[in-house]
Amino acid sequence: MLGYFARRLAVMLLMIFLVSTMIFFLFRTMPGDPTAFVVDPSIPAEARQQLLERYGLHDSLWVQYQVFMKDLVKLDFGDSFFYNRPAMEIIGEKLAATLILMLTAMVFAYVIGIFGGAWMAWKRGTPLESVGITISLIFRSAPTFWVGLMVILLFSVRLGWFPAQGMRTAGTGGGTFSEVFLNTDFLKHLVLPALVAGLYFVATPLLIMRNSMLEVMSEDYIEMARAKGIKERIILYRHAARNALLPVVTAGALFIGSAIGGQVLIEVVFSWPGLGREIVTAVTRHDYPLAQGCFIIISAMVMFMNLVADMLYAVLDPRISYK
Structure with missing residues (x-):
């Protein structure tokens, strides 16, 4: 019974990892600017760049993925772009x-x-x-x-x-x-x-x-x-x-x-x-x-x-x- 439970738990964790990976790349490949809803288009480019750096969006996709997976272990999804509060x-x-x-x-x-x-x-x-x-x-x-x-x-x-x-x-x-x-x-x-x-x-x-x-x-x-x-x-x-x-x-x-x-x-x-x-x-x-x-x-x-x-x-x- 315990062995079966351990195997099923391991499979579940693997599936969560795969689903999280798919979700990460799916949202990054969607068309549209994630800062458009929180930044006025008329503000200077420097301010927009600072916002991208704050949320880690200026890094490469691979670096963003590594940070995402490290934070996922701690159930930390980052700060919401819109609410400016922790997403969790x-x-x-x-x-x-x-x-x-x-x-x-x-x-x-x-x-x-x-x-x-x-x-x-x-x-x-x-x-x-x-x-x-x-x-x-x-x-x-x-x-x-x-x-x-x-x-x-x-x-x-x-x-x-x-x-x-x-x-x-x-x-x-x-x-x-x-x-x-x-x-x-x-x-x-x-x-x-x-x-x-x-x-x-x-x-x-x-x-x-x-x-x-x-x-x-x-x-x-x-x-x-x-x-x-x-x-x-x-x-x-x-x-x-x-x-x-x-x-x-x-x-x-x-x-x-x-x-x-x-x-x-x-x-x-x-x-x-x-x-x-x-x-x-x-x-x-x-x-x-x-x-x-x-x-x-x-x-x-x-x-x-x-x-x-x-x-x-x-x-x-x-x-x-x-x-």
Whole structure:
């Protein structure tokens, strides 16, 4: 088990190195001047040269790459060209907001998806199954920005139950984590974007769980449990659902990375100051340190969650072992 984990960890570190190298050269070969967004074109050439030297952009590409890799080991992506602050500092702020939003949405989606998928498989062929699949596919296929606007129209404009935009009301909260995130004002702002993201995500765990349950229900041990007279509810959730969770765990690991960086539209519609929206802005501004840091952090999280999923296999299914 430990040997397998060490090998997978070594492969993960190698992949992070390769991804970081690709990202570095990709941004350096993009057309455009990285100083155009922070330097007035009318300033003297000497001032622009000083700015290039400050950010290390005057060096050769090979020297810049060496410095980039040395700093990467320390998780130092340099200073953002636009914010004039350490890029890692900005990523931490944006990542916290995105993680809370997307993890809340995923918990909502996976709780409904796992229990709903198991129940639909148990009730296969009934109207309940058809209605559940249809509703989940509608929310999966509907544009998230349109669903977000409809939710804002209903719950914010018409009913006035929740705020329509932002992460907190202007003038509330403070600088610490607890002051920003652990208060009722933040929770009210969290409800609508988390609901829209959760409805978009729910089809994946629900359909995977349903299909996996259909396979498990044909196994001999399910028939044996029924023959023993065990209650249907216990067979459903204690025996069948537990063994059907493996594909859902795999999907969940991949889901986290895509959820963190792939829900830009939700963050834009609800003006949520998250990492997805910041990536788009950083690329537009040619803000190399910030954009590189965002992509590398997301890539590392996806790889790490794949590793976690593999380790969880042995916990969920004792028949699986790593040698």
